[in-house]
Amino acid sequence: AQSVTQLDSHVSVSEGTPVLLRCNYSSSYSPSLFWYVQHPNKGLQLLLKYTSAATLVKGINGFEAEFKKSETSFHLTKPSAHMSDAAEYFCVVRPDTGRRALTFGSGTRLQVQP
Amino acid sequence: GAVVSQHPSWVICKSGTSVKIECRSLDFQATTMFWYRQFPKQSLMLMATSNEGSKATYEQGVEKDKFLINHASLTLSTLTVTSAHPEDSSFYICSARGGGAGVTIDEQFFGPGTRLTVL
Numbered sequence: 001a002q003s004v005t006q007l008d009s010h011v012s013v014s015e016g017t018p019v020l021l022r023c024n025y026s027s028s029y030s031p032s033l034f035w036y037v038q039h040p041n042k043g044l045q046l047l048l049k050y051t052s053a054a055t056l057v058k059g060i061n062g063f064e065a066e067f068k069k070s071e072t073s074f075h076l077t078k079p080s081a082h083m084s085d086a087a088e089y090f091c092v093v094r095p096d097t098g099r100r101a102l103t104f105g106s107g108t109r110l111q112v113q114p
Numbered sequence: 115g116a117v118v119s120q121h122p123s124w125v126i127c128k129s130g131t132s133v134k135i136e137c138r139s140l141d142f143q144a145t146t147m148f149w150y151r152q153f154p155k156q157s158l159m160l161m162a163t164s165n166e167g168s169k170a171t172y173e174q175g176v177e178k179d180k181f182l183i184n185h186a187s188l189t190l191s192t193l194t195v196t197s198a199h200p201e202d203s204s205f206y207i208c209s210a211r212g213g214g215a216g217v218t219i220d221e222q223f224f225g226p227g228t229r230l231t232v233l
Contacts, residue, residue: 028206036224043118044207044224046159101141102209102222104157 002078004028005092006105014113019063019078021108023091026072033074034092034102044090061085066106086112116142118210120181128233134194135228137208142186144210148222149181152205162193184222188212198232205229 007022025033035047048059055067065076074091091105118138127133137147146165150158163177164185165172172178182194184193191210195202206229209222 041226043226044209046221049221100220101160101163103160106157107155 001114002029002031002093002095002101002103004105006091006108008108009106010109010111012111012113013081015083016080019076019081019085019110021076021091021110023074023076023087023105024072025074025091025093027093027095029095029097032094032096033065033067033077035059035063035074036090036092036095038088038090038107040087047076047089068069080100081110081112083114086110116140116176116210116221116223118144118203118208118223118225120206120208122228123226124229124231126231129132129199130197132194132196133198133207134192135208135230137191137193137210137225139189139212139223140214142210142223144191144212145188146211147185147191148209148211149183149191149193150209150225152207153161154205158207161193195230200215200232203230203232204210 003026005024024032033050036044038044047063048057050057050067058064063078073112090107119138121136149161149171152158161176162172162174162183164183165186166185166228170183185191205227208228209224211222
């Protein structure tokens, strides 16, 4: 069984300040982990993924995430927020066996204040 | 990158009617397609997984007779909501996984979603 918990349903930051979106996972197997972003009326876009290679993963648009097995965490960070980063972010876990279906977290809405 | 389209992007229908939503992989062959449902301000819930030429595998609690899924070709899957009711109103999203030039077999690509409103 697998699950993912996004600890904050809503995060608000000022433009130019750091972003931290928190995610903890639970998986019976070695999982792959992803962060997706969903802008209004647009499809989900993959930001980055962890697949058992380097624990610090760099993604698009300046985002990165660090896989910490001891803490079962995969938090998403960005040094400096832009207005265009305002969106819904989903942490996703996928087992590496079976159907390998994605399990989505509940989502974190990021608001960026000018 | 790989592109997945959905049609229509939104649809309004009367209660009791059926609605078909199409999901197409435009530049790769989708051996597996997934259908998700997303309620307002909530996460995506997997409804079913379909492999080309096979019957779909439905998640627990999803009525297979109500949500008919067909994956007849490597580029097209359809979801038909039969005898729709207001509680079926939701955002339906498909994703596709497959292979081809420039496409990582393991990665899922998502469509833009279809908003269904049942009156």
